[in-house]
Every structure is written in C-alpha cells, then in structure tokens.
Amino acid sequence: MSNRDETFAKVAEAIEPFNKKGIDLTEATTFAGDLEWDSLTVMDFVAAVEDEFDIIITMNMQAEIETVGQLVDAVEKLRA
Template structure:
C-alpha cells in the first residue's frame, strides 16, 4: 500500500512532461486553470496514469477530478 505523499510524488513525476508552464504543484493545483490543459492533454495524461498504475479511470471519475489532490486520492483508491 502506497501512502499519500508517495502517490503525490509519483503523480508529480508523471505530470512533469505535461507541465509546460512549470507550475509549482500542490494538492490544490487545477488541471484546467493552473496547468491550462486542454482536453487532448488531459486524455494523454490520463492514459499515462492508467498505464503507469495498471488502472482504468472512468469518464465519470475523470469529470470529478479537478485538481492534483483529487487525482492522488482517486488513484490511491483505484490501486488499493
């Protein structure tokens, strides 16, 4: 079982290549607002997360995830 801070660090690494603006990441960092991701970037990133953790993030769940903290919690739940 991975703890929350380890999961945050792993996801931070995955976000890195998609973080074109070099935004400092925190739980409250939003994908649409702070990182300014478009829908294509979101889909590419979701595929990267799914491949890395061998999980499936449903479209309904994706719609609920607005910031990094919510993503950390969702991936923790899906991997445990």
C-alpha cells in the same frame, strides 16, 4: 513517506512532461485553471497515469477530478 505521499510524487512525476508552464504542484493545483490543459492533454495524461499505476480511470471519475489532490485520492482508492 506514506503511500499517499509516494502516489503524489509519482503523479507529480507523470505531470512533469505536460507541465509546460513550470507550475509548482500542490494538492490544490487545478488541471484546467493552473496548468491550462486542453482535453487532448488530459487524455494523454490520463493514459500515462493509468499505465503508471495499472488502473482504469472512468470518464465519470475524470469529470469529477479537478485538482492534483483529487487525482491522488482517486488513484489511492482505485489501487486499494
């Protein structure tokens, strides 16, 4: 399993408590559209991801991240 695959698995695990609709996650799953998250859910989730990976995701980065795959790429970049 590659580092990116491991990161995807950890991100998917972090999404689980917030995945109220039970959506099957893919790289293309969107937070606003598919998961139907509001801004409060996003903030809670971002905090969980930051804690899990010991990173800081800036507001500018958050604004650009729309899919699970984009989040995995951002986490990988921040951890490098």
